[in-house]
Structure formats: structure tokens, C-alpha cells
Amino acid sequence: MIAGLVEHDGGVVSEPSLQMLTLGRRLAERLGVPLAALVIGSEARSAMDGLAAYGVSAVHHAADDRLDRYAPGAWAASIVDLITRARPSAVLAAGTDRGNEVMAHVGARMGLPVAANCTEVEPGDPGHQYLVTRLRWGGSLLEEARLHGAVKLLTVAPHAVQAEEGPAAGGWSVEEFSPALQDKDFRVQVARQEGRPPGKVSLPEARVVVGGGRGVGSPEGFAPLEELAELLGGVVGCSRVVTSLGWRPHTDQVGQTGVRIAPDVYIACGISGAIQHMVGAKGAKRIMVINTDPQAPILAHADYAIIGDVQQVVPALVSAIREAKGR
Amino acid sequence: MDVLVCVKRVPVTGGRISLTEDEQDIDTRYLGFTVSPHEECAVEESVRLVEAYGGSSTVLTLGPAAAEEQLRDAMAMGANRAVLLEADGAEWDAGATAAAIARVIGDHRHAGVAYDLLLFGNESADSGGYQVGVRVAHLLDLPSVTGVKQLEILDGTAVARREGPDGFEIFEVRLPAVVTVKEGINLPRYPSIPGRLRAKKAIVERIQPERAKPGLEKLRLRLPQGRDKQAEILGDGAAGVERAVEVLRQIGVMPS
Numbered sequence: 001m002i003a004g005l006v007e008h009d010g011g012v013v014s015e016p017s018l019q020m021l022t023l024g025r026r027l028a029e030r031l032g033v034p035l036a037a038l039v040i041g042s043e044a045r046s047a048m049d050g051l052a053a054y055g056v057s058a059v060h061h062a063a064d065d066r067l068d069r070y071a072p073g074a075w076a077a078s079i080v081d082l083i084t085r086a087r088p089s090a091v092l093a094a095g096t097d098r099g100n101e102v103m104a105h106v107g108a109r110m111g112l113p114v115a116a117n118c119t120e121v122e123p124g125d126p127g128h129q130y131l132v133t134r135l136r137w138g139g140s141l142l143e144e145a146r147l148h149g150a151v152k153l154l155t156v157a158p159h160a161v162q163a164e165e166g167p168a169a170g171g172w173s174v175e176e177f178s179p180a181l182q183d184k185d186f187r188v189q190v191a192r193q194e195g196r197p198p199g200k201v202s203l204p205e206a207r208v209v210v211g212g213g214r215g216v217g218s219p220e221g222f223a224p225l226e227e228l229a230e231l232l233g234g235v236v237g238c239s240r241v242v243t244s245l246g247w248r249p250h251t252d253q254v255g256q257t258g259v260r261i262a263p264d265v266y267i268a269c270g271i272s273g274a275i276q277h278m279v280g281a282k283g284a285k286r287i288m289v290i291n292t293d294p295q296a297p298i299l300a301h302a303d304y305a306i307i308g309d310v311q312q313v314v315p316a317l318v319s320a321i322r323e324a325k326g327r
Numbered sequence: 328m329d330v331l332v333c334v335k336r337v338p339v340t341g342g343r344i345s346l347t348e349d350e351q352d353i354d355t356r357y358l359g360f361t362v363s364p365h366e367e368c369a370v371e372e373s374v375r376l377v378e379a380y381g382g383s384s385t386v387l388t389l390g391p392a393a394a395e396e397q398l399r400d401a402m403a404m405g406a407n408r409a410v411l412l413e414a415d416g417a418e419w420d421a422g423a424t425a426a427a428i429a430r431v432i433g434d435h436r437h438a439g440v441a442y443d444l445l446l447f448g449n450e451s452a453d454s455g456g457y458q459v460g461v462r463v464a465h466l467l468d469l470p471s472v473t474g475v476k477q478l479e480i481l482d483g484t485a486v487a488r489r490e491g492p493d494g495f496e497i498f499e500v501r502l503p504a505v506v507t508v509k510e511g512i513n514l515p516r517y518p519s520i521p522g523r524l525r526a527k528k529a530i531v532e533r534i535q536p537e538r539a540k541p542g543l544e545k546l547r548l549r550l551p552q553g554r555d556k557q558a559e560i561l562g563d564g565a566a567g568v569e570r571a572v573e574v575l576r577q578i579g580v581m582p583s
Contacts, residue, residue: 009493072461097489101457104457105461108462112542138452187470190491193496243511256452303558307562
């Protein structure tokens with residue numbers, strides 16, 4: 001069997017987990033084996049219902065109340081327990097913070113390699129290596145690699161596969177189990193949580209993002225960008241240079257080590273277009289660039305461009321929008 | 328408080344990646360090198376902790392001989408000691424890297440240097456395996472917290488905050504521990520001139536580790552599909568603004 005660790009939030013299965021199951025189902029079909037899901041925690045019951053539509057034929061439910069508060073070591077111990085009992089040929093998780101962390105623990109415990117953020121998986125003959133394609137540089141580069149190990153451990157890069165329902169597998173079973181857990185498995189566990197302060201639209205959800213780079217010139221140079229963003233109901237983002245210079249907080253940074261955005265339009269002002277920045281803007285439906293340099297690498301990612309100085313163009317754009325609005 | 332920070336030398340890639348002919352690596356002939364962004368913050372965090380609590384900061388890398396440059400950069404920021412695990416040019420997977428790092432930490436312990444805190448970046452900028460820190464923690468039987476954006480040390484306990492699905496998650500672990508950090512935990516300083524001079528003369532401990540057989544074996548690299556776009560030029564300077572307004576209206580984001 002192929003087993004997938006399904007993450008859920010209060011019983012609602014996360015999108016990356018559905019994508020992971022979709023890849024897992026294709027893998028299981030090719031190998032002619034069933035697809036099983038591992039769900040964790042007492043709220044997992046409502047997460048199970050929708051899984052059959054994704055081709056899952058067996059759910060393994062790690063039912064231990066202590067697992068409700070996230071503890072990476074204990075989640076990994078639950079997977080190791082399942083591996084020992086059910087002997088899956090591969091275990092998959094979503095390439096999320098938790099998915100990658102838990103699988104790192106599983107690999108470390110079992111002395112097995114883990115392939116993180118895979119986009120494609122070619123199974124070999126039973127007992128042989130898999131050929132995987134995985135993300136490097138946050139997705140700017142792909143690596144083809146051979147994954148060894150008696151049990152293949154891998155995570156699936158979010159958004160590499162579209163979540164698709166598939167033919168229901170023959171049969172459906174739910175098995176509750178109490179994984180063998182030791183106190184040590186809980187030495188790292190969420191002690192408490194803090195909600196995000198309520199505020200304006202967040203960067204990952206914004207429909208319009210106005211990004212600023214070195215070309216903005218100064219922290220004060222962001223004022224017209226703020227104005228433009230506000231007019232369009234959007235928010236301001238920035239490149240890594242800008243946070244390194246201390247012009248904007250890191251929470252505004254778009255890119256590989258910052259936030260990933262997916263707006264209807266990304267207006268990139270004075271940004272050259274380093275690959276690390278562009279992977280963060282890959283979800284943008286359209287990119288409009290304002291830049292003095294028509295040869296800047298960002299032009300290769302842009303749908304529209306105004307060649308000119310941000311400090312002149314942005315205020316002009318702001319007044320033009322105001323004027324058009326008044327009409 | 329004695330802190331060990333692990334960093335990785337990676338190229339400064341700029342706006343476009345080109346590969347070597349054999350598709351095994353990025354063509355770095357015209358590129359400079361740095362460390363992964365998360366790790367630069369790990370170095371800064373270690374220096375701040377030593378400033379606050381005393382002790383020492385040791386920076387370690389596994390990489391080519393040229394990675395000495397990145398160790399000296401870290402020492403210029405304030406790290407006190409440096410260890411270079413000199414690797415051949417071959418790709419080291421996470422398992423092999425963690426094994427080599429854990430062995431050195433064990434050897435240092437036998438020699439009387441026991442680290443209270445092992446800092447890593449959450450994931451390297453290039454290979455992005457998300458696991459070296461966790462694997463080192465397991466090999467040394469230490470707790471590990473990953474993805475940390477804020478770190479406090481209170482009475483021998485690390486209080487670590489990170490972003491979770493619904494806000495922030497706070498972990499508390501006893502030291503010694505492994506903590507992997509993310510960019511944003513701090514704003515790394517620029518090295519001072521005296522720092523640079525000190526770093527230039529500092530001694531780097533060199534070790535030739537043996538590479539374990541890789542479990543994840545790189546075969547080749549390739550660039551993702553997707554052709555370059557031909558941007559529509561809306562105009563030069565303020566003359567482009569009129570068309571831009573039309574485009575924004577088409578996209579449906581103009582205010583009503």
C-alpha cells in the first residue's frame with residue numbers, strides 16, 4: 001500500500017494534503033496497490049468522510065488525545081508505528097511546514113532518506129528505487145533524483161499537482177489504533193498558540209500587491225506605493241534587498257524566504273527580478289512592472305511594463321486612477 | 328552559552344540560472360557565493376545570544392575548501408570559531424551531511440566543548456531538503472524545533488515562536504537543543520572593519536569527513552518549463568500611465 005499523512009484543520013482536510021493524495025493515488029494505481037490515509041487526533045473523524053472520493057480505501061486513525069496538540073516527534077512515532085504494522089511501500093506527506101518536519105523525523109528515526117517537495121514520482125519495481133523530480137531553489141530549479149530505502153519517504157510540493165477526485169477504490173475501512181508513544185516523543189510540543197492580530201488584508205490573500213525593490217530608493221519612497229495599494233484595495237510587498245536594508249519589515253517580503261503571493265495583479269516597482277523573488281510571485285495571475293531598465297530580468301516574467309522611474313511613474317499612476325475613478 | 332551554527336555555501340544566483348553542460352550543477356563561473364538567507368540569520372542570532380549571555384559562537388560548514396570564505400564572513404559578523412568539513416565536489420544528501428556534522432559535535436564534546444544550542448537554517452536555499460537539523464538532533468538525542476521566527480532563552484529553556492496554521496505556535500524545550508530558524512527572526516548586521524580583520528586571521532579547524540552513501544541520489548538538474556514572456560510595453564515614464572489604468576480596469580481591480 002501507499003500511505004499518505006493527511007493534515008486537517010479542525011476536521012477540514014488541507015488543500016496540499018488533497019494534492020498529495022492525488023499524486024499518491026496515481027502512484028498506487030501504477031503499482032496496483034491500495035491507497036491508505038493516516039489521520040491524527042480526535043478531530044480527525046470529520047476529515048475522513050471526504051477521503052474516499054480521492055481513492056482512499058483504508059483510513060488509519062491514530063487516536064490518542066495527546067496527539068491533538070502538535071508534537072512532531074509523536075506524529076512521526078505514529079507513522080513509524082503504522083510502517084511497522086502495515087508495511088506500506090511508500091509514505092507521503094504534503095510539503096508543508098508540518099509535513100516536511102514530520103517526515104524528517106520519520107527518516108531520522110528509521111535511518112531512511114526523505115525526498116522533500118516532489119513534483120513527480122516514478123515508482124521502480126517492487127523493492128527498487130523511485131525516480132523523483134523535486135524542487136530546488138524554492139521551485140526555480142528541478143532535480144531528478146533516485147530515492148532509495150526499504151520504505152520510500154517523500155513529501156509532495158504544494159500546488160505541483162492539482163487535487164482531483166478519482167474513482168472510488170473498492171472497499172472502505174477505518175481502523176483506529178493507539179500508536180506506541182513514549183514521553184520522549186512529546187518533549188517538543190506546541191505549548192500554546194497565539195492568534196494573528198486582526199488587521200488589513202494579508203499579503204498571501206491580497207488581490208492586488210504593489211511590490212517595491214531597491215529602485216524605490218528609500219523607506220519614504222514607499223509612501224506612493226502605499227497609496228497605490230490602498231486605492232486598489234491591495235497591500236504593499238517588497239523584495240529581499242528592501243528588508244535587508246531595513247526599509248520594510250520582513251513580513252512584507254515576497255519570495256523564497258518570505259511570503260508567496262497569488263494576486264490578480266502584482267505591480268512590481270523597481271524590482272530587478274532575482275529568481276528568489278520571482279518564485280514568491282509565481283502565483284500572480286498578471287505582473288505589471290515599473291522599472292527604469294528595459295533589460296531587467298523581471299521583464300521576462302512580466303505581462304505589462306512601464307519603462308520609467310518608480311518615483312515619477314507611481315505618483316502619476318495614483319493621480320490617473322483617482323481621476324478615472326472620479327469620472 | 329556555547330552555540331554552534333551550521334551554514335551552507337550557495338551561489339548568488341541573480342535573475343537567471345544556467346546549468347553546467349553535464350546538468351549536475353549551476354554554472355557558477357560568473358557568480359559570487361553566500362550562505363542561505365535563513366542561515367545568515369542563524370549566525371546573527373548566535374552572535375546576539377553570546378552578546379547577551381556570554382560564551383562562544385562556532386560556525387560550521389560542510390562544503391568545498393572555498394567555503395572558508397563563508398566561515399570568515401560569519402566570523403566577521405562575530406562568530407568566534409570556525410569548522411570546515413572539507414567535502415569533495417560530490418552532492419551530500421541530508422543523511423550524509425547530518426552524520427558528518429553529528430560526528431564532529433560528538434568529537435568536540437569528547438574534547439570538552441559541549442554546545443548548549445545548535446542552530447541551523449530551516450532549509451538550505453539550494454537543495455531545500457528540510458531535514459539536516461532534525462537528523463542531527465536525532466543522532467545526538469536532542470529535541471528540535473524548526474522554522475523559528477523568535478527565540479528567547481530563559482533559565483536553560485529555549486522559548487521558540489513560529490508561524491503555525493492559525494497564528495503562532497510557541498514551543499518550550501530544555502537546552503541543549505537544536506533550533507532551525509527562518510529569515511525574519513532578526514536583521515543580520517553588516518560585518519565591521521575590525522570584525523573583517525579579525526576574521527581574516529582567525530584559525531579554521533579543518534576536517535575531512537567521509538561521505539556516507541547517499542539515500543537520495545541526484546541524477547540531473549533541469550530548469551522548469553515555461554517560456555519567457557514578452558511584456559507589453561505600456562509606455563515610457565508617465566506616458567505609460569494611461570494604458571496602465573485601462574489594463575487595471577480590464578483586470579477588474581480598478582476602484583469604482
